Amino acid sequence: MSPTEILIAMFGGLTLFLLFGLPVAFVLGGLSVLFTVLFWDSSALVVLVLQMFDTMHSEALLGIPLYIFMALLLQRSDVIRDLYTAMELWFGRVRGGLAIGTVVICLVMAAMTGVVGAAVTAMGILALPEMLKRGYDARLASGTICAAGTLGILIPPSVLTIVYSVTAQVSIGKMLIAGIVPGIILGLLYIGYIVLIGIFRPHMVPDRRDTPKASWSQKFSALKTLILPTMIIVMVLGSIFFGVATPTEAAAVGVLGAALAAFLRGNLNLDMVQDCAIGTLKTTGMILWITLGAKAYVAIFTGLGGADTLFQLLEGLDANRYVVLALMMLILIFLGTVLDEIGIILLTVPVFLPVIQFYGFDHIWFGVLFALTIQMGYISPPFGYTLFYIKGTLPKNISMATVYRGILPFFFLQVTGLLICVAFPDLVTWLPSLMR
Secondary structure: OOHHHHHHHHHHHHHHHHHOOOOHHHHHHHHHHHHHHHHOOHHHHHHHHHHHHHHHOOHHHHHHHHHHHHHHHHHHOOHHHHHHHHHHHHHOOOOOHHHHHHHHHHHHHHHHOOOHHHHHHHHHHHHHHHHHHOOOOHHHHHHHHHHHHHHHHOOOOOHHHHHHHHHHOOOHHHHHHHOHHHHHHHHHHHHHHHHHHHHHOHHHOOOOOOOOOOOHHHHHHHHHHHHHHHHHHHHHHHHHHOOOOOHHHHHHHHHHHHHHHHHHOOOOOHHHHHHHHHHHHHHHHHHHHHHHHHHHHHHHHHHOOHHHHHHHHHHOOOOOHHHHHHHHHHHHHHHHOOOOHHHHHHHHHHHHHHHHHHHOOOHHHHHHHHHHHHHHHHOOOOOOHHHHHHHOOOOOOOOHHHHHHHHHHHHHHHHHHHHHHHHOOHHHHHHHHOOO
16 A cells, blocks of 8 residues: 555544544554554564553653642642632622633632643532522533633643653643743633623623622631642742752642642541542553553554655645644644544644644744644534533533533634734743743
């Protein structure tokens, strides 16, 4: 078979098996073995083994189980519930205040845990019933939670960022810090949209000025709940930014901070640690299997000439480099609706890297655009992962069609955020350039 036919067969087989609902890791690994035996040589299977050993010896990937363990500890420590109570006291009487507070909490959660499922599920349980009870439009409430909950993909500490950095062979620390400003920009876009909805469509956002007013002493007392999250954020991100610790070491520091937060709240016990450890083992095991399968798939794909063929096709377009960039972004958005972010990175980054280098794009900047597009895929109807995270928390009277309609304005806000980062790359590269 020609390289072009192999390219079509490999991507066609991948798409077909994924549509049947088979596990991603086994589809990737199985296709790798099949195509190696059929189109290369059975002795070339040693390439797959070498790829697996190379992955298992990667020290950079050690940060992943630590960040997941930190997220699970924080999820079980009730820190998020206290944060929501504080935001309710401060913003509860402002038109759209609970929705704005939800965005702020998701920003804080993203900076503490970087886990999308935890943020969306927690806000679906805590914030959604409160917003609906107080008269918020179901579309706005669900859309806010789905969109703000995905900020953990972008804002450090993000597991996606670590996997991208290892795959693209760029600085993990710089990639983590590069996501801060774009993440804040997205958060501000969401808040601005909520404020505008309150002005121009007041029926979607209740007027809460008639609710009992919290005293200043209550408000300032509630701010105590910000101490632990702020401490953890400073410990993790500050140590990376100032060069005090590597990202992996910062992850260990974050685990210590999360354990301290749970201890101070009286939630730290042996059963909790055991449950969090088992949850970490399951999640890390899933990520590792996908990583091994994707590494093998990409190795065979490249060895059979598929990557070179794809690069030649893109080069043969003779188009402006930003047109090629837009094409890559569209591919990522589509893949984000059917694959998890780890699989997308491991499949596409090795293929896209020669294209990025050929057109002279900055790897850190492209990495942030990569995360933004995957974020868009996560909220894209009908298969975006975030939409299914929130499904389990929806009341019976709210359908998924309502969620789909609610998420569309936020999808276009993310397109706006992506275009801002494309037009002003210094917004992405400024903070990493200041790192020690």
